Amino acid sequence: MTGRPRRIPPDRVGRLLALGLIAALLGAIWAHNNSRLAAHLSARRPVIGLLSVRAAGQKSIVPPAFYLVIYGPTASLDIVSIPPSSSLIDHKKASLPRTLADAYGKEFAQAQNIADATNAMGTAALSLISHSENSAWLIRQSPSWRQPLPARSQMVSGHRLLSPLFWMDFELPPPLRPGFPGDIKQWLSKTRDNPLFWIRFFTAFRSILKAERLDAAPYDLFVAARKIQEFDTDAIRLSRLPAPEVIPRFFTWLKHRVYGRPAPDRTATVEVLNASEVPGVALKATKILRLQGFDVVHFGNARPPLQQALRVVDRAGRYEAAAAVLDVLGCRDTDVLTEMETKPSAEITIVLGRHHMQCTELGAGR
Helix, strand or coil, X not given: CCCCCCCCCHHHXXXXXXXXXXXXXXXXXXXXXXXXXXXXXXXXXXXXXXXXXXXXXXXXXXXXXXXXXXECCCCCEEEEEECCCCECCCCXXXXXXXXXXXXXXXXXXXXXXXXXXXXXXXXXXXXXXXXXXCCHHHHHCCCCCCCCCCCCCCEECCEECCCXXXXXXXXXXXXXXXXXXHHHHHXXXXXXXXXXXXXXXHHHCHHHHHHCCCCCCHHHHHHHHHHHHHCCHHHCEEEECCCHHHHHHHHHHHHHHHCCCCCCCCCCEEEEEECCCCCCHHHHHHHHHHHCCCEEEEEEECCCCCCCCCEEEECCCCHHHHHHHHHHHCEXXXXXXXXXXXXXXXXXXXXXXXXXXXXXXXHCCC
């Protein structure tokens, strides 16, 4: 004799469904609160990624193309090509590789493994960026990793390496070419518009998790995919890392572009005065400003020498230029005072009092 199947009362089914929905909602809230990508986006901080791109079927001896990708607070997307021929910081030492391509070739010759060689080349690229002048704003945006991965959050020659939130590997189908930024933009556009976007997106990124280069949860990939779908690929901005002597200006220009700020006015003359008890601070500020293209016509000690506050005086109606001086020195919470004069010896005067350490660039390395 077989018993009749036991039926679950409708009210109990409703309660189970309600509990399931509540659990799913709480899980989504937890995932969002623990998402590093979501935290960066909410705080309007740049999201920095590194891409390693190869052509489908590309020979293993050929190095991949690397790109620095920056999603800015203004919903901008900058794709910066890092040429394999880029010279490394310590390339003058005979035992070290001279270029990014050399770093790949040297590791591949020893290990005969594409993944290891790609890691070596990516580490070299991150070191090149981290040691470059005016790239400190990128490094300050790096997340703090719970479990640091190779080449991340390390100290190299006294510098902390840039820690990208994403480090992803891609294979481009023909006829797209890995080393051409325009082809990367074209691939992103086609991927976004594909009806099977979600399936292809997570299929393409399975290799990311296997490579253990991504310290992020699957929810982060969902957030990234949603941003890609929302993003206007026509607004993607392409650039290439320039020659070493131009790199400092390039990173300054890139910073203003990422944050949606107009290019700073550097045509004004600047005077830098030290009103603190710290010797050499005016000289340090002068070097930073001149490196950025400012015309510093005088630096020295202020009279009277000791002051508490950090002051910036616009003496010729050059407010934007004065604000640019503060921005370059990393001086936050400091106002520009316009105090126009007939014939000022310098159009902008910055007085570095005892509180000058609030300027991040002046406090660095002390």
